[in-house]
Amino acid sequence: MIAAPILTLRDAARHYPSGDTLVRALDGVSFNIYPGELVGILGPSGSGKSTLLLIAGLLEPPSAGEVHIRGKCVSHPGMDLDQMRHFRRNNIGFVFQKANLIPFLTAVENVALALHIDDVPARAARSYAAHLLASLDLAHRVDSIPSRLSGGEQQRVAVARALATDPGLILADEPTAALDSVRGRQVIGLFRQIADERKAGVLVVTHDPRTLDLFDRTIEMNDGRIVG
Numbered sequence: 292m293i294a295a296p297i298l299t300l301r302d303a304a305r306h307y308p309s310g311d312t313l314v315r316a317l318d319g320v321s322f323n324i325y326p327g328e329l330v331g332i333l334g335p336s337g338s339g340k341s342t343l344l345l346i347a348g349l350l351e352p353p354s355a356g357e358v359h360i361r362g363k364c365v366s367h368p369g370m371d372l373d374q375m376r377h378f379r380r381n382n383i384g385f386v387f388q389k390a391n392l393i394p395f396l397t398a399v400e401n402v403a404l405a406l407h408i409d410d411v412p413a414r415a416a417r418s419y420a421a422h423l424l425a426s427l428d429l430a431h432r433v434d435s436i437p438s439r440l441s442g443g444e445q446q447r448v449a450v451a452r453a454l455a456t457d458p459g460l461i462l463a464d465e466p467t468a469a470l471d472s473v474r475g476r477q478v479i480g481l482f483r484q485i486a487d488e489r490k491a492g493v494l495v496v497t498h499d500p501r502t503l504d505l506f507d508r509t510i511e512m513n514d515g516r517i518v519g
């Protein structure tokens with residue numbers, strides 16, 4: 292039996308007014324992401340990749356169309372923003388180009404913070420955060436502040452933070468752009484492992500052709516549409 296999709300976009304569009312015209316940043320996009328899949332989003336600058344992540348990540352409602360998570364409609368043009376925030380916090384982890392860690396907190400504190408927001412008691416949050424960091428080969432770095440970590444280590448802490456609430460869906464916007472090829476491959480390798488072991492769906496915007504062999508498939512964008 293084929294598993295149900297974790298994420299579905301159905302004719303999703305996002306338009307921005309610009310003077311007298313409308314910029315069609317996303318122009319009617321439909322696809323499914325299944326649990327355990329690692330999918331790359333490719334396309335030239337301005338093709339709509341980041342907009343697609345904004346809509347799929349429930350950070351903005353679409354101008355038209357729907358977003359479903361595990362078969363439930365969680366975003367459409369009239370959707371309540373508080374409800375979208377609720378679905379986002381319970382289902383989605385984000386990783387960005389820069390790790391954006393809080394500079395005066397240690398690695399373990401940065402990860403545990405994601406759990407404090409969900410009212411997990413401090414000791415349990417710290418213990419789970421340390422466990423997550425250890426699973427990403429950062430056991431020796433739990434008490435280091437970000438400036439003592441390499442770029443690759445900082446990005447692995449950001450991945451641990453994204454995993455803290457055990458989301459079924461991970462969205463990443465150019466997570467390897469600031470890393471050398473070896474560290475970039477490690478980060479995509481980590482996403483591969485997360486998809487395989489946690490059965491999360493992982494969607495990664497990437498310009499990095501060196502890691503494409505690690506993906507199950509790619510979605511190619513141009514002018515706000517899927518072209519391949």
Ligand SMILES: Nc1ncnc2c1ncn2[C@@H]1O[C@H](COP(=O)(O)OP(=O)(O)OP(=O)(O)O)[C@@H](O)[C@H]1O
Pocket residue numbers: 307308309314315316317334335336337338339340341342343
């Ligand atoms: N808030 C906004 N207001 C107006 N236009 C926007 C807005 N956000 C995006 N756009 C436009 O929508 C189009 C798609 O932008 P988007 O950032 O999604 O592309 P991208 O493929 O992620 O580009 P890049 O690879 O350069 O990050 C572009 O023409 C952009 O200028």
